[in-house]
Amino acid sequence: MSKVKSHKVIGFRSTRLAIIFFLFILLLSMQFGPYNQFQLANISTLLIAVLSITLLTGASGQISLGQGAIMAVGGYSAALLVTRLEISMWLAFVLAIFISALFGLFLGLAAARLSGPYLAGTTLVMALAIPSIAIRFDSFFSGDIGFSVDYGYPPDWLTNLLGEISIEEWSLYVALPFAALSLFAVLNLSNTRSGRTWRAVRDNEVAASLAGINIARTKVIVFVCSSALAGLAGAIYGFRGLVAPSVYPTDLSLLLLTAAVIGGLRSIGGAIFGTFVIVFLPDVIEKITKFLELPETISIYLPALMIGLLLLITVILNPRGSAGALEHIRHRHKH
Amino acid sequence: MLKVSNLVTEFASIKALNDISFQAKPGRITTVIGANGAGKSTLLRTISGLERPTSGSITWFDEELTDKSVEAIVRSGVAQVPEGHAVISQLSVAENIELGGLFRKRQARGDLEIATKDVYELFPILFERRREPAGSLSGGERQMLAISRALVARPKLLLLDEPSLGLAPLISAQIISIVDELCKSTGLTVLLVEQNANTALAVADHGILLALGKVVADLPAKELIADSALRAAYLGY
Amino acid sequence: MNSFLTAFFAGTSQGAIYALVSLGLVLVWRGAGVVNFAQMGQAMFTTYIASQLIQNEYSYWSAFVIALISGALLGALVDLGIMRPLSSRKNSLLLNSQSMRTTIPVIASLGILGVLKALAGIFWAGEERGFPAPVPTTGLRLGNTDLAITGFDLFVIGVVFLTLVLTTIFFTRTGMGLAMRASALNPEVTRLSGIRVGSVRTLSWAISGTASSLAGLLVTPKTNLSPNTLDLLLIVGFTAAVVGGLTSLAGSVLGGFILGYVIAFVNVYSAPENVFLAILIFLLLALFLRPQGILGSKEVRRV
Structure with missing residues (x-):
């Protein structure tokens, strides 16, 4: 009885949070010019990818450095479907989720046997190898050039409703609903029975298996869910203009991991915060370097330096990320 | 002389050692006995520095060992043979x-x-x-x-953690008698932890009975061997 | 036949470099339980130091030696400044979780990699630069026939061979080497033997830093030098280490040479763009067919 009740409460809470996020970004976009609206669209897209890491690493303790490669799987699936089969973008996105999930299933079956550094290294090799497939089979994947794809035009009913919609606004309207839905899904997942199962596996595999949890199956399921999200993110990310190997470099995988870590690997609020940081930090730094008139060699590398330092400082000072730090402060105030 | 005073060692706020005090005479064997989980191994591991005590002190003659690192403790002449033939x-x-x-x-x-x-x-x-x-x-x-x-x-002080564990009685008796001879010939001080009390107490000068992290008896070894009521109560034989 | 020899010699000299990288990774994994993804970032940084010195008209050899020393120092610094404080945070909630204990150092090493790359970019600009070789990089000739090997290839093979011999002597014949092997196998017994395991661990980082720094000096005359040049080397080195079982020093060296031949033969008989795919397939094969490594015995741990 009480169990059913708690599920309902959780469902309500995650719905509320997803809606708050949706409205918050929307309100924010109304204050912003086109450039920042486009950045908000980026945030919405990348948030989905960061959530896929929070799900994987935060909930199960597994680390993947190849999330960008899975994004490429999603991006290429959607691009191929749209250009070769000429289906609608929306349908292509949904199919990309399933294809990536399937890919995640294979990856998970392989990865279930791996742990810690083995998995990290293997996914890193994957992050490098997957884009090279596009070049290897270039007649099918059109090599370095890739596919030019975009979000198309907003439907008439929306322009009738909202008036003129700029490209930047439209890209936000495409990405944001998916982001809110992903947020809702991840919030629900991590609060249900399966979420608790995952955390048990993360904290102590032996104890979890003694409690009757099938470790291998749990790991595979986590991979499938995480890959589905990453694939969706990759599809939306690619449809900003181009699906090509250069859109999904290894650095993207590392950037996403950074966002998840600095926000706090266990916290979904942290994932949102971390995504804001990785998207807006380069802009902020650029403003500072322009203001200080720093030479170009510094301004190019400063964002990377700051992001690397943030990652290190987070891990050393508070491995639970900024969400953990907030919690700590709140905790102290209570007592 | 090894002097342990009011030693407390906790694991996640459970007191594995609860206010332990005793002394071990130099050049002699002091045997610590007790049932499984009495805190015998924790006692040795705290003396050798592998576990940090919450409070209390450990001194070897004039040397304070309490907050030293494992390596420093070994270098002051205290050697531990850990459990399980390590x-x-x-x-x-x-x-x-x-x-x-x-x-x-x-x-x-x-x-x-x-x-x-x-x-x-x-x-x-x-x-x-x-x-x-x-x-x-x-x-x-x-x-x-x-x-x-x-x-x-x-070493000047040898900490032996259940050397007879898993060994045939004849072999464990042989090992203990070699330790005994070593004590007599070189003046080595030995703190011997055993579950199997008879052989271990036979060579000892002094016996300490631990139960649930506390010292329940601190007697000359011969008296401890003779006190069958005490042993029956705490060891079950 | 000729292309076979080309692949064989290229494989041997590249494999020698991979062996160094793989050895460096295994040293730190055994000694400190960390797979150091920043390793080739450290090597890239010290190679830039050498390059800077050579530009300032220092001789090749003094730059070479200084780069190796800075490799050792940088390795020790990573341990003392980052990894040791991390492992001493035992009361941290996140580190109480089993899987997080291995994940957090991996994340830290990625942070170090990012910082080193950015710093190299800031100090030395981002564009590729060449790096000199101490001996000619042109093909050797025997009488009238071109040999498929250069003088530099021979130099690489010679230097790596010497390094491996010295490393073997260090590990099997010296007390410090014994202490390092012992603390990798059983830290508790080693500490109880009065050995400062923390210092031994720092030494593993330093030796690993030196080995990878050497790899950087040996590979860049062929690949040129940029902040990202050595990324591929890390991937190959990791695969080689896994092929060798990740805990065996001899296995890691053997794995390095195997990878050298695999890549060289793919390059010669197939196409360079297949290399990444070949590495991935080879890695997966190694993980699933022989997770204990080529030299490992059957009972060894899970991956």
């Missing part, structure tokens, strides 16, 4: 012995050679098998090797 099975017998004296290599190379010769004389079987990996030894030989590794450091 040798490094991938290394050869000779390498295991060499490891024990490695930290003295620079200051006392000559004495180290003598110490190594001494342990091989004490346990000739180890000399015969010195090139073989320690993992190929029998249980008794492993225990001999673990003790040898501790002895080449020329």
